Amino acid sequence: MIHTVLVCDDAIFMRTMISDILSQSGYEVIGEAETGTQAVEKYKLLRPDLVTMDIVMPDMGGIDAVREITKVDANAKILMCSAMGQQALVVEAIQAGARDFVVKPFQPSRVLEAVQRVLAK
Amino acid sequence: MLDTSRYADLFLTESRDHLAAMSEALLALERSPRARGPVDAVFRAAHTLKGMSAAMGHDAIAALAHEIEPLLERVRRRELQATRALVDVLLAGADALEAAIAGVPSGGLMGTDDACRAAAHRIAAFEGVTIASSAPSLPTPAAGISAVALEGRLVRIRVSSDVPMRGVRAFLIVRRAESLGRVSALTPDLDALQRGEFGRGFSLRIVTDEPRDAIEHALLAVGDVEAVSVDGEGDAERALEPAAGAHAGVRRHVRVDTRRLDALMNLVGELVIARGRLERIAGAMESDDLTQGVGDAARLIADLQAEIIASRMLPVAEVFERFPRVVRDAARQLGKNAELTIEGGDIELDRSVLDVISEPVMHLLRNAVDHGLESPVERAAAGKPLTGRVTLTASREHASVAIRVRDDGRGVDRERVVAKARALGMLDAAAAPTDDEIADLIARPGFSTAPEVTAFSGRGVGIDVVASTVRRLGGAVEIISVRGEGTCVTLRLPPTLAIVRAVVARVAGETYALPAAHVVTALELDRRALSGAAAAERLATRDGPVPVIRLRTLLEMEPDDDTLKQVVLLRAGERRVALVIDEVVEQREIVVKPFDAALGTAPLFSGATILGDGAPALILDVAQLAAVGHRVSAGGPRPSTGAIAIESRQATDSRQVTTDSTVLRRPQ
Numbered sequence: 020m021i022h023t024v025l026v027c028d029d030a031i032f033m034r035t036m037i038s039d040i041l042s043q044s045g046y047e048v049i050g051e052a053e054t055g056t057q058a059v060e061k062y063k064l065l066r067p068d069l070v071t072m073d074i075v076m077p078d079m080g081g082i083d084a085v086r087e088i089t090k091v092d093a094n095a096k097i098l099m100c101s102a103m104g105q106q107a108l109v110v111e112a113i114q115a116g117a118r119d120f121v122v123k124p125f126q127p128s129r130v131l132e133a134v135q136r137v138l139a140k
Numbered sequence: 141m142l143d144t145s146r147y148a149d150l151f152l153t154e155s156r157d158h159l160a161a162m163s164e165a166l167l168a169l170e171r172s173p174r175a176r177g178p179v180d181a182v183f184r185a186a187h188t189l190k191g192m193s194a195a196m197g198h199d200a201i202a203a204l205a206h207e208i209e210p211l212l213e214r215v216r217r218r219e220l221q222a223t224r225a226l227v228d229v230l231l232a233g234a235d236a237l238e239a240a241i242a243g244v245p246s247g248g249l250m251g252t253d254d255a256c257r258a259a260a261h262r263i264a265a266f267e268g269v270t271i272a273s274s275a276p277s278l279p280t281p282a283a284g285i286s287a288v289a290l291e292g293r294l295v296r297i298r299v300s301s302d303v304p305m306r307g308v309r310a311f312l313i314v315r316r317a318e319s320l321g322r323v324s325a326l327t328p329d330l331d332a333l334q335r336g337e338f339g340r341g342f343s344l345r346i347v348t349d350e351p352r353d354a355i356e357h358a359l360l361a362v363g364d365v366e367a368v369s370v371d372g373e374g375d376a377e378r379a380l381e382p383a384a385g386a387h388a389g390v391r392r393h394v395r396v397d398t399r400r401l402d403a404l405m406n407l408v409g410e411l412v413i414a415r416g417r418l419e420r421i422a423g424a425m426e427s428d429d430l431t432q433g434v435g436d437a438a439r440l441i442a443d444l445q446a447e448i449i450a451s452r453m454l455p456v457a458e459v460f461e462r463f464p465r466v467v468r469d470a471a472r473q474l475g476k477n478a479e480l481t482i483e484g485g486d487i488e489l490d491r492s493v494l495d496v497i498s499e500p501v502m503h504l505l506r507n508a509v510d511h512g513l514e515s516p517v518e519r520a521a522a523g524k525p526l527t528g529r530v531t532l533t534a535s536r537e538h539a540s541v542a543i544r545v546r547d548d549g550r551g552v553d554r555e556r557v558v559a560k561a562r563a564l565g566m567l568d569a570a571a572a573p574t575d576d577e578i579a580d581l582i583a584r585p586g587f588s589t590a591p592e593v594t595a596f597s598g599r600g601v602g603i604d605v606v607a608s609t610v611r612r613l614g615g616a617v618e619i620i621s622v623r624g625e626g627t628c629v630t631l632r633l634p635p636t637l638a639i640v641r642a643v644v645a646r647v648a649g650e651t652y653a654l655p656a657a658h659v660v661t662a663l664e665l666d667r668r669a670l671s672g673a674a675a676a677e678r679l680a681t682r683d684g685p686v687p688v689i690r691l692r693t694l695l696e697m698e699p700d701d702d703t704l705k706q707v708v709l710l711r712a713g714e715r716r717v718a719l720v721i722d723e724v725v726e727q728r729e730i731v732v733k734p735f736d737a738a739l740g741t742a743p744l745f746s747g748a749t750i751l752g753d754g755a756p757a758l759i760l761d762v763a764q765l766a767a768v769g770h771r772v773s774a775g776g777p778r779p780s781t782g783a784i785a786i787e788s789r790q791a792t793d794s795r796q797v798t799t800d801s802t803v804l805r806r807p808q
Binding site for chain 1: 305
């Protein structure tokens with residue numbers, strides 16, 4: 020079974036990079052979002068198996084987006100993509116319902132490991 | 141029996157750290173009685189102190205530390221409220237511990253064991269306010285303490301060495317453990333874990349029916365977990381013991397005897413002097429090779445010096461951390477409400493500067509509470525918040541570090557200062573002093589406005605003592621006070637003591653050093669710019685007239701002749717003064733040696749130094765010169781020339797003492 024992924028990040032560079040890592044390993048990126056609001060809307064629409072979520076995004080941040088998405092679907096599987104030094108925010112995101120995290124700059128192997136862990140749960 | 145003497149020093153330094161942590165946590169507990177973190181922190185400190193002192197054979201200390209644990213355990217289990225009375229009895233216990241530990245090097249001070257036993261008894265007998273047993277127990281995740289919560293199976297977790305955001309990973313692991321059952325203990329606690337303050341691993345206790353395999357499997361699946369062990373039978377002490385390489389993420393430190401640092405500093409100081417001598421010789425020889433060799437060595441010496449200076453720097457938080465306690469105690473005993481805010485704890489100062497200013501700053505804080513802050517009734521009447529604010533700030537300002545103690549109290553009582561100054565004969569009956577002069581009066585030796593002696597301040601020890609301590613360090617004190625709004629005392633300190641840039645000046649064949657931080661400029665003396673009578677001369681400058689001090693006159697040397705003179709414009713805080721000298725010799729780094737002036741003399745010198753040619757020179761105290769200049773120009777009395785004459789002679793004597801030794805001593 021091919022898992023579907025929604026990639027949320029305000030930087031096109033990051034979205035492209037994550038999408039490349041995932042598609043090369045057999046995941047299907049079915050949507051991208053640039054803002055938290057878009058992430059929530061697209062989640063409702065696409066119901067992906069996994070969401071990768073940037074923390075800092077315009078209009079609605081990643082943590083609020085996690086809250087909104089888990090309200091819609093308590094079983095949503097969200098992987099946070101954090102920059103270094105955002106420990107407290109990552110903890111907050113996990114408390115809001117995120118399942119795991121990866122730290123930028125990304126190492127493809129770490130991203131894939133985390134994705135597998137989140138999907139296995 | 142184990143020879144404990146080798147550990148004595150370690151015991152002392154470490155137990156002081158734990159005591160400081162305990163006091164800090166107790167104050168935090170008083171502020172937020174329902175918080176779990178402080179209770180755990182106090183518990184850990186008491187537990188560690190108990191273990192250490194028992195190992196060292198200090199039974200009374202161990203027994204007292206032991207009594208603290210069950211009381212805290214009742215707080216932790218929400219059976220007892222963390223009331224002020226409870227914090228008080230524990231603080232008293234911490235005091236007894238501190239006194240007893242302080243007495244350890246001298247073989248135990250008189251009565252500290254009895255004090256420990258008395259404090260232990262009070263803690264054991266403490267009744268406190270109990271909470272009805274229906275109160276909810278602690279929510280999970282429990283940042284509990286495994287020594288007291290032994291239920292559940294002991295799980296030890298090792299994370300991978302290259303795990304990113306180890307604190308967050310640990311948090312995820314704890315959450316996963318909570319999904320399996322109730323986590324009854326966590327070592328270290330959740331706060332520390334989240335901050336990543338653990339070694340490769342940590343441990344927890346979990347109450348669950350899940351089989352060992354399931355626990356291991358679930359926790360390994362969190363990711364970045366290297367190993368999980370489930371003992372079930374493991375003992376508590378092992379769980380408490382930090383995993384190997386604890387605090388691996390924190391900077392590595394080695395404890396060094398401070399005397400060794402002082403010796404290093406002295407040696408590099410001598411090296412700097414020797415460098416100066418070599419540079420002079422190389423300059424005279426006109427050999428390129430020699431000059432280059434000496435230049436290389438000089439750069440290396442400069443690097444070495446910078447490293448040693450850096451190794452002596454400590455963040456001010458090291459001494460500031462005990463001040464919340466000082467303010468709290470002062471406020472409570474005086475029946476006032478006070479809150480201390482500390483800012484800039486990471487600013488660094490030389491260890492020796494820090495050691496010396498600790499007492500003065502504590503004094504200023506007590507002063508602020510005692511004389512500055514009003515009683516709650518007065519504050520209410522004045523429309524101020526009932527709790528007085530005291531702020532302690534450290535900040536870098538140009539080449540110096542400023543330490544400020546500010547309160548929002550009543551300000552300096554002008555009338556009382558004037559009355560007292562008149563009674564002491566420091567002020568003429570008719571004089572109407574400016575704010576500047578009021579501040580000056582307070583800082584004069586022997587001045588105190590306290591109407592009665594209190595336990596904290598007023599015992600004849602006032603801001604004057606603070607001021608002279610700071611001046612001795614080559615710093616300056618500034619007092620700004622607004623009636624009804626508060627007082628702000630600023631101590632400006634050199635960040636390091638031992639080596640400063642200085643302008644070397646010659647007067648009547650003698651050399652003196654002026655700290656470059658205070659020197660605005662040096663110029664040829666233009667007699668046309670001078671005005672005023674001989675006793676109150678002024679020099680016109682671009683920024684207005686400045687009082688003039690003729691160093692020859694001040695030091696009672698031969699008076700100035702008609703040859704060309706130079707003048708050095710000096711600044712100390714807001715004050716400026718023009719110092720007439722014969723000539724500026726050079727600007728250079730000097731190594732400051734303490735100079736112990738006789739008591740009762742005008743403190744015109746803040747230290748002494750050895751110049752490159754091996755000749756000693758006294759370092760002029762610029763703040764003091766500026767004060768003299770302003771008193772003189774304001775028509776006030778000149779400083780007692782007798783006192784200066786004594787000091788001047790003494791200075792000459794010290795020179796003789798020091799010609800064959802680089803250490804300056806006050807002649808006996």
